[in-house]
Amino acid sequence: MKLYAKTIAQTLPDWATVVTKCADLFEIEINDEHPNFQSLLEDLETEIEPGTSGVKAEDLCSRLGIEMSNPNLHYLVAQAQTLIFEIATHPDYKRLLDLGYTPDLNIADAQTALTYLQWELERNQEGEKGKG
Helix, strand or coil: CEEEEEEEECCCCCCCEEEEEEECCCEEEEECCHHHHHHHHHHHHHHHHHEEEEHHHHHHHHHHHCCEEECCCCHHHHHHHHHHHHHHHHHHHHHHHHCCCCCCHHHHHHHHHHHHHHHHHHHHHHHHHHCC
């Protein structure tokens, strides 16, 4: 198994090896049959959704001290929704609205767009389960 990371811990476990490093990308080979790796997977296993157990990539990377180079789109959408909420409730943003700021598209439009994207991701994920 391979992982691609922007940053890695100074020392990696004996079952993880840096294969290549180019600019800001590390390619890490994981010996997924190594008993210590299997033990780590058992420790990190969680119920991802009702009836489905597994290991979240972010949990594995966190334990290894690795920053993934390509975060999951669900994760990015959740981060964006959090940031938009922070913007919408920020005093400076509210002050701009009070001063008459009226853009063609507003924070609610951005929140709606992200909600639609999240629904589409979930719908596609359910469709992939049906194929398996």
